[in-house]
Amino acid sequence: MTTRSTITALVENRPGVLNRVVSIFRRPGLNLDSLTVGRTDRSEISRMTMVLEGTKADAQHVMRELNRLIHVITVEEMNGTPYVTRDLALIKVGATVENKSEILQMCGHYRARIVDAAAASILIEVVGEEPEIEGLVGLLEPFGIIEMVRAGVVAMARAEHVLDTHCESSSWAEQRRSLSKAS
Amino acid sequence: MQLTGAEIVWECLIREGVDLVFGYPGGAILPTYDTLSSYPQIHHVLTRHEQGATHMADGYARATGKVGVAMATSGPGATNLVTGLATAMLDSSPMVCITGQVPTSVIGHNAFQEADITGVTLPITKHNYLVTSVEELAFCIREAFYIARSGRPGPVLIDLPKDVQIATTEFHYPTDEIRLPGYRPVPEAPEDKIERARALIRSAERPVILAGRGVLLSGAMDELRTFAESTETPVGLTLLGKGCFPEDHPLCLGMMGMHGAGEANHAVQEADLLLAFGMRFDDRVTGNLATYAPKARKVHIDIDPSEIDKNVEVEVGIAGDLKATLQEMMQGLEPIEHSDWIKRIARWRDESEDRELLNQVLQSPELKAAEVVHDLWTLTGGKAITVTDVGQHQMWVAQYYAHSPEHALITSGGMGTMGFGLPGGIGAAMGRPDDEIWVVAGDGGFQMTLAELATAVQEKVKVNIALVNNGYLGMVRQWQELFYEKRYNATPMVSPDFCALAAAYGIPAVRVTERDQIEDAVRQAQAHLDGPFLIEFVVEQHDVVFPMVPAGSDLHDMIRRPRENSPSEKEIQP
Numbered sequence: 001m002t003t004r005s006t007i008t009a010l011v012e013n014r015p016g017v018l019n020r021v022v023s024i025f026r027r028p029g030l031n032l033d034s035l036t037v038g039r040t041d042r043s044e045i046s047r048m049t050m051v052l053e054g055t056k057a058d059a060q061h062v063m064r065e066l067n068r069l070i071h072v073i074t075v076e077e078m079n080g081t082p083y084v085t086r087d088l089a090l091i092k093v094g095a096t097v098e099n100k101s102e103i104l105q106m107c108g109h110y111r112a113r114i115v116d117a118a119a120a121s122i123l124i125e126v127v128g129e130e131p132e133i134e135g136l137v138g139l140l141e142p143f144g145i146i147e148m149v150r151a152g153v154v155a156m157a158r159a160e161h162v163l164d165t166h167c168e169s170s171s172w173a174e175q176r177r178s179l180s181k182a183s
Numbered sequence: 184m185q186l187t188g189a190e191i192v193w194e195c196l197i198r199e200g201v202d203l204v205f206g207y208p209g210g211a212i213l214p215t216y217d218t219l220s221s222y223p224q225i226h227h228v229l230t231r232h233e234q235g236a237t238h239m240a241d242g243y244a245r246a247t248g249k250v251g252v253a254m255a256t257s258g259p260g261a262t263n264l265v266t267g268l269a270t271a272m273l274d275s276s277p278m279v280c281i282t283g284q285v286p287t288s289v290i291g292h293n294a295f296q297e298a299d300i301t302g303v304t305l306p307i308t309k310h311n312y313l314v315t316s317v318e319e320l321a322f323c324i325r326e327a328f329y330i331a332r333s334g335r336p337g338p339v340l341i342d343l344p345k346d347v348q349i350a351t352t353e354f355h356y357p358t359d360e361i362r363l364p365g366y367r368p369v370p371e372a373p374e375d376k377i378e379r380a381r382a383l384i385r386s387a388e389r390p391v392i393l394a395g396r397g398v399l400l401s402g403a404m405d406e407l408r409t410f411a412e413s414t415e416t417p418v419g420l421t422l423l424g425k426g427c428f429p430e431d432h433p434l435c436l437g438m439m440g441m442h443g444a445g446e447a448n449h450a451v452q453e454a455d456l457l458l459a460f461g462m463r464f465d466d467r468v469t470g471n472l473a474t475y476a477p478k479a480r481k482v483h484i485d486i487d488p489s490e491i492d493k494n495v496e497v498e499v500g501i502a503g504d505l506k507a508t509l510q511e512m513m514q515g516l517e518p519i520e521h522s523d524w525i526k527r528i529a530r531w532r533d534e535s536e537d538r539e540l541l542n543q544v545l546q547s548p549e550l551k552a553a554e555v556v557h558d559l560w561t562l563t564g565g566k567a568i569t570v571t572d573v574g575q576h577q578m579w580v581a582q583y584y585a586h587s588p589e590h591a592l593i594t595s596g597g598m599g600t601m602g603f604g605l606p607g608g609i610g611a612a613m614g615r616p617d618d619e620i621w622v623v624a625g626d627g628g629f630q631m632t633l634a635e636l637a638t639a640v641q642e643k644v645k646v647n648i649a650l651v652n653n654g655y656l657g658m659v660r661q662w663q664e665l666f667y668e669k670r671y672n673a674t675p676m677v678s679p680d681f682c683a684l685a686a687a688y689g690i691p692a693v694r695v696t697e698r699d700q701i702e703d704a705v706r707q708a709q710a711h712l713d714g715p716f717l718i719e720f721v722v723e724q725h726d727v728v729f730p731m732v733p734a735g736s737d738l739h740d741m742i743r744r745p746r747e748n749s750p751s752e753k754e755i756q757p
């Protein structure tokens with residue numbers, strides 16, 4: 001039975017890491033439905049959120065293999081603990097004088113913002129959980145979506161639960177970092 | 184001290200304790216080769232193919248426990264390493280490969296002899312590096328050795344662009360303790376899980392230990408033996424575990440799995456507790472997972488946490504170093520007896536003995552590969568290091584050569600790489616020059632890497648080669664015989680006159696066609712001390728390795744050797 005699993009990971013911020021991570025999904029032919037990577041409060045560590053469409057066994061396989069990668073510091077599947085997810089979409093829809101106010105009203109329900117308005121289109125930014133974004137997209141479709149982009153899902157556990165960095169900084173890691181910066 | 188990247192390579196290798204490098208030069212690695220003569224501490228072995236270099240480094244690593252080193256140029260040199268890296272990866276063999284690469288300024292431009300070797304080898308190395316500045320070179324090399332040998336060992340590749348080899352920097356060897364944020368090579372076995380394992384062990388009536396290569400890698404041979412004896416638990420071996428437990432020990436069940444001993448497979452299927460020590464439940468060991476050891480609870484100890492619950496779900500999974508974990512587990516574990524269980528196993532063993540080829544009065548006069556291996560075992564006193572190729576002969580070595588901790592089996596198990604034998608044996612012989620080395624290869628696999636005969640001659644490597652010539656890709660022929668209605672497509676094989684071939688390399692060789700010629704041939708080989716010696720054993724062509732569990736079948740569902748000719752049944756006849 002396929003489900004969606006949300007996996008978060010802390011990884012070293014260096015060349016090639018993304019390739020190594022993505023290869024874990026590619027090898028058994030799994031589909032990464034969403035993938036985001038960005039910096040954390042520590043410049044040497046990036047945080048990834050991966051949404052996998054697959055079976056429970058697929059998710060377990062991915063977790064095991066990700067843990068083996070030297071550059072992956074921590075991996076966690078977001079289940080058990082309550083967590084927050086957010087996606088962001090920019091949606092450009094065709095707009096006429098007649099339907100503009102209707103579109104604006106819908107945006108209001110979804111706390112979406114108009115970030116650009118032109119003669120024949122408006123550009124809408126919406127932030128929320130995936131179902132919310134999909135809800136708004138569904139409502140906007142009849143007006144004609146000209147183009148759309150999504151940032152991908154980011155996730156974080158609620159309350160005290162944090163992704164453990166495990167890594168007190170070592171002199172070895174410090175030296176390595178200063179060298180790769182120099183190059 | 185200002186040094187070039189090329190010089191830093193050798194300086195670092197020396198500091199990592201390397202004195203032997205297997206390799207093959209070419210344009211992109213030439214600056215490094217150019218400085219080789221300044222480092223007499225390093226002996227470079229010119230192989231005849233880069234694949235040979237990797238198998239030699241691998242065989243060296245398996246025989247010595249040290250990291251094997253191979254070197255190659257960019258492009259085709261680097262891609263020739265692929266099979267050897269994958270072989271080392273699947274068998275957890277520590278290896279560092281250094282490849283030349285085109286200059287950093289043209290990487291990605293399809294420059295002459297450019298191959299994206301870090302991309303290619305990503306899934307078949309434990310880790311790999313593209314070194315983009317000479318300043319980080321020493322760090323990369325030290326890390327590479329650390330990663331290759333720590334935790335669960337494996338191969339690491341360092342890709343070294345030509346301009347980085349030429350550039351200079353102030354060299355100082357980093358000696359700080361290596362700590363990598365995402366790498367915890369030796370997990371700490373949690374005490375509560377060890378206690379749960381103890382409880383299962385205390386309550387078990389039919390326990391079996393499954394011992395794998397992890398026992399050898401962890402150096403837990405004494406602990407395994409003490410544990411097995413004090414809990415009266417029989418020990419089944421994986422192919423790569425052969426040697427971790429003495430095979431003449433009454434508790435030894437022999438090898439398990441597809442070509443395992445009947446008693447080993449039956450014991451696993453009837454067990455109420457499996458104790459998996461440093462093994463990974465490979466499909467060649469388990470057969471059909473759905474019916475595998477159905478009555479058993481399972482305890483799995485492995486240094487690699489990703490192996491726990493991967494193929495077989497277990498009641499207690501312990502990620503940790505086996506030696507330390509067993510030591511701790513045995514504290515607080517009182518001696519246990521299982522005499523009924525041992526008696527039951529003895530009956531399975533009797534059946535195996537009854538069906539045993541060597542106990543039968545044979546109809547055909549042709550030499551059997553099993554006889555060859557058995558006699559090799561007796562003539563070497565079990566004290567040779569056996570290095571095999573892949574196929575039927577490999578399984579016969581596993582079945583008929585009893586291994587021990589000092590003389591464990593060296594073979595490509597996980598990858599089943601034909602062509603491993605000869606170069607693997609050369610590497611092992613160079614790592615342990617005082618030991619007797621026997622390469623056992625088939626006529627097929629031998630021809631995949633036989634060019635390395637010249638390497639053995641050039642290096643005067645004392646390696647004995649037992650070539651088991653059955654005129655077929657025998658193992659594939661066996662599958663065709665049993666499962667493909669004897670359609671022998673693409674398995675009969677014409678070979679050169681192997682003795683004449685050996686002579687062309689200046690290697691003495693003899694051909695053996697009958698059993699009573701074996702001893703003399705082996706003694707000749709043993710007496711020949713300066714360089715390789717080859718014996719061609721011409722054996723029965725249509726022999727089959729028994730028992731056999733067909734791929735995907737239940738482990739107890741073995742095709743056994745027919746027993747019509749056994750002496751016991753003969754006696755009954757008038």
Ligand SMILES: Cc1ncc(C[n+]2csc(CCOP(=O)(O)OP(=O)(O)O)c2C)c(N)n1
Nearest residue numbers: 574575576599601625626627628656657658
């Ligand atoms: C590189 C490679 N190619 C193909 C195979 C598939 N294969 C496994 S055993 C075997 C036959 C080996 O024949 P030979 O070396 O003569 O040994 P024998 O089985 O006859 O003892 C083959 C082709 C393999 N394991 N490795």
Ligand SMILES: [Mg+2]
Nearest residue numbers: 625626655657
């Ligand atoms: Mg053959």
